[in-house]
Amino acid sequence: MKYWLMKSEPDVFSIDDLKKKGKSGWDGVRNYQARNYMRDEMRLGDKIFFYHSNATPPGIAGIAEVSKESHPDPTQFELKSEYFDPKAVKNKQAIWYMVEVKFVEKFSEILSLEQLKQEKALAAMPLVQKGTRLSVMPVKPEEWKTILKLKKS
DNA sequence: GCCAACGTTGGC
DNA sequence: GCCAACGTTGGC
Numbered sequence: 001m002k003y004w005l006m007k008s009e010p011d012v013f014s015i016d017d018l019k020k021k022g023k024s025g026w027d028g029v030r031n032y033q034a035r036n037y038m039r040d041e042m043r044l045g046d047k048i049f050f051y052h053s054n055a056t057p058p059g060i061a062g063i064a065e066v067s068k069e070s071h072p073d074p075t076q077f078e079l080k081s082e083y084f085d086p087k088a089v090k091n092k093q094a095i096w097y098m099v100e101v102k103f104v105e106k107f108s109e110i111l112s113l114e115q116l117k118q119e120k121a122l123a124a125m126p127l128v129q130k131g132t133r134l135s136v137m138p139v140k141p142e143e144w145k146t147i148l149k150l151k152k153s
Numbered sequence: 154g155c156c157a158a159c160g161t162t163g164g165c
Numbered sequence: 166g167c168c169a170a171c172g173t174t175g176g177c
Binding site: 054 | 173
C-alpha cells in the first residue's frame, strides 16, 4: 500500500465536505504530474493525507482513502464547469483523470504547515520545499509515521 | 490582496 | 524548439 498527500482549498472542498459526503471524486486537477500519480499509481485502499491549502493555517486536516481507482474526470466535458477543457471535447477523449476518495478521519486539530516544516524527517517532502505547487504527491512510509506521531503530540 | 515561483501557451 | 508572456498556486 502506498501513501499520498492531496491538497484542496477548504473554501472549495474541505475535510468536512468529504465527511458529509462520505466519498467524492477528486475532480479539477489540471496538472500533468498530479494527474499521472492519480492515473497510474494510486491504488484502492491507499491512504491519503487531506491537506488544506490557502487556509488559516494551511496544514493537514485529516485522512482519506482511495475508494475507486483512476477514471476520467467528468468535469472536463462539462461546458458550465470551471474545469471544462475544450481540448478534451474536441478530441472526444479524456485528458484528465481522477480517483475517488472516501473519508477516514478528521484530525481534532489541523497539523499546520509550520509544524511540518520544523520536523527534520520531513524535509525531503515536496510539500515543505519552497516553490513546489504539486497538489498530489507521494508520501514515504517513514514520513507517514512521522506525521502521525506529530499529530499525537 | 500581494507576489514569487512555477507551469503552460503560442508566436516565431 | 525556443522563450516571452501569461495564468495559476498558495504562503504570507
